[in-house]
Amino acid sequence: MPGIAVLDLGGQYCHLIARRVRDLGVFSDILPSDTEVETLRHFDGVILSGGPGSVSEPDAPRVPQTVLTDLGKPVLGICYGQQLITDLLGGTVIREHVREYGLASLSIIEPDLLFQDVPSDSMAWMSHGDTVTSLPRGFRRLAKTETCDFAAVADVDKRIYGIQFHPEVTHTQHGMAILSNFVFHICHAQPTWNPASLKDKLIEQIRATAAGRKVYFLVSGGVDSNVAYALCAQALPPDQLEGLYVDTGFMRKNESEQLRLAFERIGLPNIRIIDDSQRFLDAMQDAIDPEEKRQRIGPLFIEIQQELVSAMENENHNWVLGQGTIYPDTIESGGTAGAEVIKTHHNRVPMIAELAAQNRLLEPLQEFYKDEVRALGQALGLPPDLVNRHPFPGPGLAIRTLCSDRHAKAMPHGGIDGICREFGLHGCVLPLKSVGVQGDNRSYKNVAMISGVAVLETLSQVSTRITNGYKDVNRVVYCLDAAIDFKALRVHDALLTSERLDVLREADAIAHQLLHAHGLEHQLWQFPVVLIPVSHGAGRRSESKGETVILRPVYSVDGMTAEFAKLPLPLLREMARAICQLPTIDLVCFDVSNKPPATIEWE
Numbered sequence: 001m002p003g004i005a006v007l008d009l010g011g012q013y014c015h016l017i018a019r020r021v022r023d024l025g026v027f028s029d030i031l032p033s034d035t036e037v038e039t040l041r042h043f044d045g046v047i048l049s050g051g052p053g054s055v056s057e058p059d060a061p062r063v064p065q066t067v068l069t070d071l072g073k074p075v076l077g078i079c080y081g082q083q084l085i086t087d088l089l090g091g092t093v094i095r096e097h098v099r100e101y102g103l104a105s106l107s108i109i110e111p112d113l114l115f116q117d118v119p120s121d122s123m124a125w126m127s128h129g130d131t132v133t134s135l136p137r138g139f140r141r142l143a144k145t146e147t148c149d150f151a152a153v154a155d156v157d158k159r160i161y162g163i164q165f166h167p168e169v170t171h172t173q174h175g176m177a178i179l180s181n182f183v184f185h186i187c188h189a190q191p192t193w194n195p196a197s198l199k200d201k202l203i204e205q206i207r208a209t210a211a212g213r214k215v216y217f218l219v220s221g222g223v224d225s226n227v228a229y230a231l232c233a234q235a236l237p238p239d240q241l242e243g244l245y246v247d248t249g250f251m252r253k254n255e256s257e258q259l260r261l262a263f264e265r266i267g268l269p270n271i272r273i274i275d276d277s278q279r280f281l282d283a284m285q286d287a288i289d290p291e292e293k294r295q296r297i298g299p300l301f302i303e304i305q306q307e308l309v310s311a312m313e314n315e316n317h318n319w320v321l322g323q324g325t326i327y328p329d330t331i332e333s334g335g336t337a338g339a340e341v342i343k344t345h346h347n348r349v350p351m352i353a354e355l356a357a358q359n360r361l362l363e364p365l366q367e368f369y370k371d372e373v374r375a376l377g378q379a380l381g382l383p384p385d386l387v388n389r390h391p392f393p394g395p396g397l398a399i400r401t402l403c404s405d406r407h408a409k410a411m412p413h414g415g416i417d418g419i420c421r422e423f424g425l426h427g428c429v430l431p432l433k434s435v436g437v438q439g440d441n442r443s444y445k446n447v448a449m450i451s452g453v454a455v456l457e458t459l460s461q462v463s464t465r466i467t468n469g470y471k472d473v474n475r476v477v478y479c480l481d482a483a484i485d486f487k488a489l490r491v492h493d494a495l496l497t498s499e500r501l502d503v504l505r506e507a508d509a510i511a512h513q514l515l516h517a518h519g520l521e522h523q524l525w526q527f528p529v530v531l532i533p534v535s536h537g538a539g540r541r542s543e544s545k546g547e548t549v550i551l552r553p554v555y556s557v558d559g560m561t562a563e564f565a566k567l568p569l570p571l572l573r574e575m576a577r578a579i580c581q582l583p584t585i586d587l588v589c590f591d592v593s594n595k596p597p598a599t600i601e602w603e
């Protein structure tokens with residue numbers, strides 16, 4: 001199955017490039033930058049990804065020169081990829097003092113197959129520090145922007161192309177058309193990639209890997225492991241497969257039981273629920289910082305995995321461990337900020353690598369992206385509640401229950417309040433931090449709270465103005481209770497306790513039931529409900545340690561960027577009224593931040 005090789009030069013968008021190519025129906029594989037020409041010959045063409053490096057740095061990633069001189073296949077360099085092509089073939093790249101970041105208007109200077117059916121003027125997304133200033137011999141300029149002379153270049157005879165903008169991000173108006181032109185008109189690839197049609201091949205592979213041994217499959221209740229487990233169930237007889245589900249205590253309301261029932265309904269009763277909730281809760285006793293929480297949950301999960309493996313070994317020597325690993329888990333692009341930290345409890349720890357070396361690891365979906373896994377799940381006839389579930393983080397509600405060791409009042413902020421007043425609103429800053437993304441990095445910044453009467457469009461404008469204007473704020477929440485008094489807002493100390501988790505579980509269940517009743521859940525990518533230790537003592541319980549619930553519904557296509565979901569305000573207020581009936585809940589807010597600058601989750 002030929003297709004397109006994407007060479008990873010460390011860009012955070014590497015997966016996005018591979019995904020876009022697959023969306024065109026063409027297989028694509030991400031390979032290390034030093035992959036040799038012999039391996040690349042099996043592909044129809046090569047894309048060199050972007051990346052944070054600079055060609056002038058000695059240890060920035062490079063590709064072998066022979067990819068450009070000997071391979072004879074079309075090559076497209078994107079951003080850093082273009083600069084690398086220029087450098088390797090004798091052109092000049094200079095370091096700019098100011099990084100160009102954002103939309104630019106792209107003008108085509110010379111028509112070419114790459115720009116077939118693309119208007120001569122359109123918008124393209126730029127994000128670069130270095131710039132090409134002179135071209136290698138044989139290259140011509142195909143397009144420019146106001147600030148970039150060499151926005152697209154090519155040696156058309158050798159089919160080597162370079163573009164400074166990012167066609168893979170949705171902000172580039174005709175990005176998909178440009179990628180499609182490269183893939184079909186320049187590489188002549190065939191649209192033969194269809195993950196759902198690979199079902200029979202996958203079933204054969206599962207049988208071959210299991211080779212008569214018992215498969216213990218780790219099922220988390222998430223889409224990936226649900227589909228992988230169901231696939232194993234079609235491949236193997238019931239006595240050769242058992243699902244293992246670890247209840248961490250950080251699951252949503254009735255989640256474990258619902259999962260068991262959902263599998264039972266489709267004839268898969270072999271799920272063993274392992275209740276380790278107390279162990280997880282004990283481990284989190286005094287954890288406040290989000291990284292600290294993840295660093296405690298990850299190793300404990302691995303410890304439990306290890307215990308399960310030892311138990312299997314004692315029970316029966318003939319076993320294989322299954323996991324719902326998918327493609328982005330197996331390849332962490334070099335540029336993904338914080339990847340190491342985020343994924344500590346993930347599928348690539350040394351014990352798992354050891355099992356793989358012993359041929360005791362089964363990961364049937366390791367070639368697929370999540371939307372492809374969903375397509376496969378549908379082809380298997382799995383019910384929507386197993387296949388279309390919203391993504392849910394491994395550490396679960398533990399990272400949706402914010403902790404604090406502070407006592408502080410909400411901070412007045414003239415600048416933010418000034419922006420709000422232009423729209424008839426008010427604003428302040430909560431002395432509480434949440435995670436965001438800025439450029440290639442994770443940020444950990446304050447949250448702004450706004451209140452007043454507004455329509456969604458206004459909230460969107462105000463939120464963008466605040467986060468663009470004040471770099472110490474990466475998230476904005478809108479108070480759903482009109483009677484808020486900022487002076488009565490207090491951040492107080494709070495740890496991760498079973499009582500707080502229970503309240504959050506109830507709030508989450510209320511919000512999701514109402515969402516379901518209005519038939520809106522499939523419009524959303526995800527709908528985290530978050531508990532923050534912020535009380536609004538006014539009137540109700542002045543001495544209380546009341547809390548605030550945040551509703552965080554988002555739209556997204558791939559989780560890499562996201563927009564706050566424009567759910568009807570009357571529905572959000574209905575959710576807020578119901579949630580405010582819970583003991584200890586003072587206030588409910590609606591998160592009106594996009595990603596970037598905020599992340600989907602708060603921690």
Ligand SMILES: Nc1ncnc2c1ncn2[C@@H]1O[C@H](COP(=O)(O)OP(=O)(O)OP(=O)(O)O)[C@@H](O)[C@H]1O
Pocket residue numbers: 217218219220221222223224225226244245246247248322323324325326329346347391392393394395
């Ligand atoms: N609580 C759990 N119980 C059993 N297995 C788990 C659990 N959490 C994770 N796993 C296993 O580890 C894999 C990776 O976990 P992770 O939390 O990263 O989920 P994911 O990549 O979103 O996949 P999924 O959609 O299956 O949850 C899962 O596919 C599953 O095989």
